[in-house]
Amino acid sequence: MLTGHAPGVSCSTRELVPGDRLAAWQRALSRTYVDVDVTVEHDRPWIGELAAERLGALQIATEEFGPGTILRGARSVAADPRSHILVRRQLEGTALLLQDGRTAELHPGDLAFHDARRPFRIVLAERQRARILMVPRAPLRLEERQLRALTATVVDDAAGGAADLLLPLLDGLVDEVTRATPARREQLARTVVEILATVALERAGGQPESALWERITASVRTRLGESGLTPQDIADQHAISLRYLHRLFQRQGTTVGAWVRTRRLEAAREELARPGAAHRSIAAVAHRWGFTSPSHFSRTFRESYGMSPAQWRRAAGAVQAD
Structure with missing residues (x-):
């Protein structure tokens, strides 16, 4: 029985x-x-259970089915123009995913990508349960050659790299x-x-985590003056979870707060040393780089560089305007 209304569907x-x-x-x-x-x-008993929901570009489905075979052949590809990427996360039982000349044998916890633009086959020797995530091609930001290298390869959390995390x-x-x-x-x-x-970019031979790190830190450098940062x-700006953001910084041996504070201090120290900024008070420089409290700025500056902001300005040869 098929029931549901957009954007959800269920079948048993x-x-x-x-x-x-x-x-x-x-x-x-x-x-x-x-x-x-x-x-x-x-001659073998089977039951199919399916529940799916669409949320923007993402569809999340849970499927219980088997034994049996799911085939998207050349005729189906020609008749159905949808070209989404499907991601199978095996929850229970096993599945064989065949595409592009490769076979991925999926066990509970394994994940594999398959491309709706080309034929694929899923062979289920037993009743099993899987979660299927379906997304358009564009958000994955992969070239076609990368997608072809990605399909029907097993991704698990024991291989290290981004998948591990x-x-x-x-x-x-x-x-x-x-x-x-609904709002969340x-x-x-x-x-x-x-x-x-x-995960897809790393499996396809890219350097996703380093690229993400560079993108985040470059963006934060432009926002150092925002005291409310x-x-x-x-995390929201880069569409990642707060937990993942903290883990990214931990893998670099630091924390978000420490990294931002260090960059702010470096920017303030550089400005204090410029003769052209001598007319700005130390409090104004501190505020310009995101420090709301001049006393906190001075204390943190001394802890980091062994001298006060005023001493640093004099040592750098800039005229002090305070």
């Missing part, structure tokens, strides 16, 4: 007579993902999306898509 073959199940299940999968053909062994985070975020308020859901969904893009602001 449990209450259908056996002769109606296969057609109903194939319609449900084709409506939820992309056009596919389903085959089952008629991000796959557990991905599971938690997807669970949180399903429980969050789309923001979380964007974070899930960003994580998928990061917070880790949550930074």
Whole structure:
């Protein structure tokens, strides 16, 4: 039985007579993902259960099915123009995903990408459960050659790199999306898509974490003067979770707060040493670089450089205007 309303859909073959199940299940999968053909062994009992919800560019589905085969052949690709990327996260049981001449054998905890623009096959030897995330191609920011190198390769959290950090985070975020308020859901969904893009780029041979680090730190340098700059602001700007932001900085041997404070002090120290800025008071320089309290700025400056801002200005040869 297929039920639901946009943007959600659910299907269960449990209450259908056996002769109606296969057609109903194939319609449900084709409506939820992309056009596919389903085959089952008629002498073996099977039940299909599916629940899906769309949140902006992201669709989250949970599928229980097997034994059987899901095939997107050349005819389906030609008839159905949808070209999304599907990400299969195996939850229970096993699955074989075949695409682009490769076979990914998925066990619980494994993840694999497959591309709806080209034929693929999923072989299920037993009843299993999986979570299927579906996103447009554009947010992954991959070239076609990178996508072809990515499909039907097993991604797990034991291989190191971004996947080691991000796959557990991905599971938690997807669970949180399903429980969050409507106002919060789309923001979380964007974070899930960003994580998928990061994992995909690394698997395809890119350097996603270093690129993300450079993008974040370059952006923060332009915002050092904002006294209200917070880790949550930074995370929201780059569509990542606050927890992931903190982990990125930890992997660099620092914290968000310490990194921002150091960059602010460096910028203030540089300005204090410039003769052209001699007309600005130390309090004005401190405020310009995000310090709301002149006394806190002076204390932090002394702790970092062993002298007060005024002493540094004199030592640098700038005329003090205070």
